[in-house]
Amino acid sequence: PKVLQHGAHRVGKRTDVEMATWRGYGMGQFIHWGVYSLFGGELNGNYYNGAAEWIRSWKDMPNGVYDSAYKQFNPSSFDATQWAKMAKQMGVRYVTFTTKHHDGFCLWPSKYTDYTIANSPCKKDIVKQVVDAYTKEGIDVYLYFSIMDWHNPDWRYDLKTKEDSVAFERFKLFTKKQLTELLQQYPQTKGLWFDGTWDNSWKKSGAFTDTLEQYLKTLHPGLIIGSRFRADEFGNRHVDATGVLMGDYEQGWERKIPKTYADVHGNDWDCVMTIPENGWGYQKKWLGHWKTTNEILEMTAQCVSLGGNFVLNFGPKPDGTFRPEEVEIAKEAGEWMKINNAAIYNCEYAGWEKQDWGYYTKKTNENKVYMIVFNVPVSRSLKVKPSKNTLVDKAYLLTAPGKTLSLEKLDYDASFIQLPSAQYKQPFVIVLETKEGGEKSDEQKAKT
Numbered sequence: 001p002k003v004l005q006h007g008a009h010r011v012g013k014r015t016d017v018e019m020a021t022w023r024g025y026g027m028g029q030f031i032h033w034g035v036y037s038l039f040g041g042e043l044n045g046n047y048y049n050g051a052a053e054w055i056r057s058w059k060d061m062p063n064g065v066y067d068s069a070y071k072q073f074n075p076s077s078f079d080a081t082q083w084a085k086m087a088k089q090m091g092v093r094y095v096t097f098t099t100k101h102h103d104g105f106c107l108w109p110s111k112y113t114d115y116t117i118a119n120s121p122c123k124k125d126i127v128k129q130v131v132d133a134y135t136k137e138g139i140d141v142y143l144y145f146s147i148m149d150w151h152n153p154d155w156r157y158d159l160k161t162k163e164d165s166v167a168f169e170r171f172k173l174f175t176k177k178q179l180t181e182l183l184q185q186y187p188q189t190k191g192l193w194f195d196g197t198w199d200n201s202w203k204k205s206g207a208f209t210d211t212l213e214q215y216l217k218t219l220h221p222g223l224i225i226g227s228r229f230r231a232d233e234f235g236n237r238h239v240d241a242t243g244v245l246m247g248d249y250e251q252g253w254e255r256k257i258p259k260t261y262a263d264v265h266g267n268d269w270d271c272v273m274t275i276p277e278n279g280w281g282y283q284k285k286w287l288g289h290w291k292t293t294n295e296i297l298e299m300t301a302q303c304v305s306l307g308g309n310f311v312l313n314f315g316p317k318p319d320g321t322f323r324p325e326e327v328e329i330a331k332e333a334g335e336w337m338k339i340n341n342a343a344i345y346n347c348e349y350a351g352w353e354k355q356d357w358g359y360y361t362k363k364t365n366e367n368k369v370y371m372i373v374f375n376v377p378v379s380r381s382l383k384v385k386p387s388k389n390t391l392v393d394k395a396y397l398l399t400a401p402g403k404t405l406s407l408e409k410l411d412y413d414a415s416f417i418q419l420p421s422a423q424y425k426q427p428f429v430i431v432l433e434t435k436e437g438g439e440k441s442d443e444q445k446a447k448t
């Protein structure tokens with residue numbers, strides 16, 4: 001069988017320290033900010049019923065109105081340090097920030113197009129200020145970059161004619177130059193978050209995406225790039241023709257969370273999520289349901305319990321401030337994380353049978369399993385069934401390590417933890433100190 005030339009070049013997870021850091025983040029922040037934020041999903045009193053950052057594509061958006069709007073981009077209250085401090089208080093450990101969304105507007109003074117912040121009233125290098133401020137707060141920065149660029153006349157959705165291919169060659173060079181610029185200007189960047197790579201033009205550029213990814217990683221050793229970037233020579237994305245993930249982690253979990261561990265196929269992964277049902281850029285009207293802090297904490301626990309990270313999106317207003325609902329969520333989530341982050345940071349899939357009360361996470365390289373409890377049963381008895389060859393040595397509330405909880409043994413491999421009678425108004429964490437023992441796992445038996 002032919003060997004795939006431009007498929008994955010690694011099978012399985014990356015084993016380097018940069019990826020181990022990424023794996024342990026637990027919680028991240030996404031920020032979508034740009035010209036689209038000026039509209040907030042609305043024009044002349046009518047609301048665009050799609051994601052607000054897509055408003056340029058709205059049939060009711062007259063040509064030119066969007067493309068001249070950048071002349072009004074002047075965020076008088078933008079303060080990257082305030083953003084970074086809010087993120088720090090929330091407890092996020094990485095941020096992904098939009099340098100250029102599908103509309104092509106660059107939030108850094110790119111040398112390769114005039115459609116940038118340098119030609120807006122703002123003039124500040126927004127990307128630099130965000131990278132510097134978050135790095136100073138100890139939050140790792142990843143740069144979002146949309147390959148699809150509606151403003152660049154050389155962008156093509158498909159390559160049907162010779163002219164298409166000639167134009168797209170120029171476009172690919174432009175893309176390489178902008179990415180080089182971003183990595184050279186903002187070297188603190190830990191990774192690139194690619195988007196807008198689903199069209200045929202990109203799917204037909206598999207060899208180029210392979211070469212470009214290798215070039216970027218040579219330029220910036222340790223760089224982390226997800227599976228949404230590459231295509232193989234047959235146009236496959238995320239997973240190549242032999243079924244191997246292309247990229248350092250599975251980047252397909254957008255507004256959805258895997259149901260079971262089997263769904264993640266042993267890959268690293270993170271989920272990026274909106275607070276409203278959809279919409280990443282600022283929206284004047286949040287249509288439909290807005291997630292509560294408890295929902296967001298449960299999604300975070302769910303992701304970490306399945307070996308991933310949870311990334312929550314914020315859409316700053318045109319003036320550079322956040323809407324009150326987002327500020328409140330960051331504050332409330334941060335209060336919970338301040339007390340309970342041991343169960344989120346540097347934790348992984350525990351491999352124990354899921355129970356109704358909530359989620360297990362396991363501290364990497366330690367004999368500690370955490371129970372993140374969202375649903376206290378009326379019996380107050382929490383069932384615990386460790387994985388094979390693992391015993392629970394001791395159990396206690398994370399907030400009361402001195403008060404051991406009683407474990408009532410059930411059948412051979414399960415126990416009940418009897419909760420003290422109290423009002424449980426917040427999700428809470430129980431620590432299980434574990435040790436080897438009990439029923440030998442099949443492989444252990446085989447070894448003896």
Ligand SMILES: C[C@@H]1N[C@@H](c2nc3ccccc3[nH]2)[C@H](O)[C@@H]1O
Nearest residue numbers: 032051053054101195254272280
């Ligand atoms: C992280 C998210 N990805 C972009 C996007 N565009 C899409 C078009 C079709 C289906 C899904 C999409 N996600 C959204 O605009 C946002 O940036």
